[in-house]
Amino acid sequence: MKYDQVKVGVDPVIFTIFRNRLHVYLNKREKDPFIGLLELPGGLLVENESANDTIKRKLLEQFGDVYFKQFHTFTNPKRDPRFRVISIGFIALVPMEQIKNKDDIHEVQNLSRLAFDHLEIIKKAREEIKQNISTNALKKFMPDKFPLNKLQEVYEVLENKKYDNRNFRKKILSLDILEDTKEMEKKVSHRPAKLFKFNN
Amino acid sequence: MKYDQVKVGVDPVIFTIFRNRLHVYLNKREKDPFIGLLELPGGLLVENESANDTIKRKLLEQFGDVYFKQFHTFTNPKRDPRFRVISIGFIALVPMEQIKNKDDIHEVQNLSRLAFDHLEIIKKAREEIKQNISTNALKKFMPDKFPLNKLQEVYEVLENKKYDNRNFRKKILSLDILEDTKEMEKKVSHRPAKLFKFNN
DNA sequence: GCAAAAGTGTTGCTAGTACACCCATGA
DNA sequence: TCATGGGTGTACTAGCAACACTTTTGC
16 A cells, blocks of 8 residues: 655754764653653754755754765654654764754763664664765864864764874875864963864 | 655666666656656555565565665655655666566666656766675676676676776685686687686 | 873885786687 | 687785874973
């Protein structure tokens, strides 16, 4: 039997880095089912907007201009116990400074029971981001100017692996995507780092 | 304004290789809009089935057990001129021998005007497949036993690039995914090739 | 002067690339 | 014997991995 009409949700998995650990932005559900559990801050598809448009607008309102991309659509018929809803999953990367409500972020490691299949969605998003971190993503995620070591930390958290500091620097500089701003860190109680930015 | 309900299509981009060129399986549309144009052989989401289930079942009916995966969901609000339909796009790889109606395959290079946004969907699928060809995909796509050079051709067509024959052999054998069947090609009017199979 | 993080080079290994000729078979 | 595609090795290059000490600053 074909479904003539189905509800379509758009669910952003909003990642951020806090204290060098990967966190995700979640809301507490205020109604049944799953009342009281954490959930992704999703919504329904909007008239005259692509899913992309909707996510872009919502992220812009809440966090400003951030990186995001579609990664998978979840269609398990039982994913919502009430009726059929499919969910188009997006990944977003939001710098911690752009998140006003700091209580809404949760360490990805520690997540337990979430509403619906949202844990599964986050896991899949986690896998996805581990694979390919695009320069475009980093351009929006990193501050305007940053030390190389900060960039290394970001790679390490997102990919969940360690890099050798010398090798990382050599590689990232050889990519020719960074530019030395000739500025230095200030007022740090250790040797100040050179600040870099993404070129063009 | 939120959409409460939307139509959800599942559209498989069924690739095959014919005469060493990439082809895609398309049907001629029998009704308006776009009557007479070629379209992907899609359908609507089915009750109690995930999109994956539906595609799997349909491919199984028509072509047998073939490789497929979800790759992108298309949600442009104007993609169907009549009403809102989103489409969950899948890629499938079907060996030419498993396609009964040979008239339904069309060289990807030569596609012109298709129904809806199906050309865009095929282009995106083309990009996707160019990137990562998994061993799992090849296991189902290749015959049980095949010469190395046939495998090279498949890589070349899917990735749209050429390999050096010696380097390709060295690399593919070093991956340890193939096994020498100790059998040879028969009745070919040139030096018969060793036949390989995927191991395990 | 101590704590903290920044910064720096060399060597070995591995994987990738470029390249040209002989071999086995059927017709 | 010819046409056809199968099969093979070496040398160079580039990228990746391992590894430990000195530098600059604030306190």
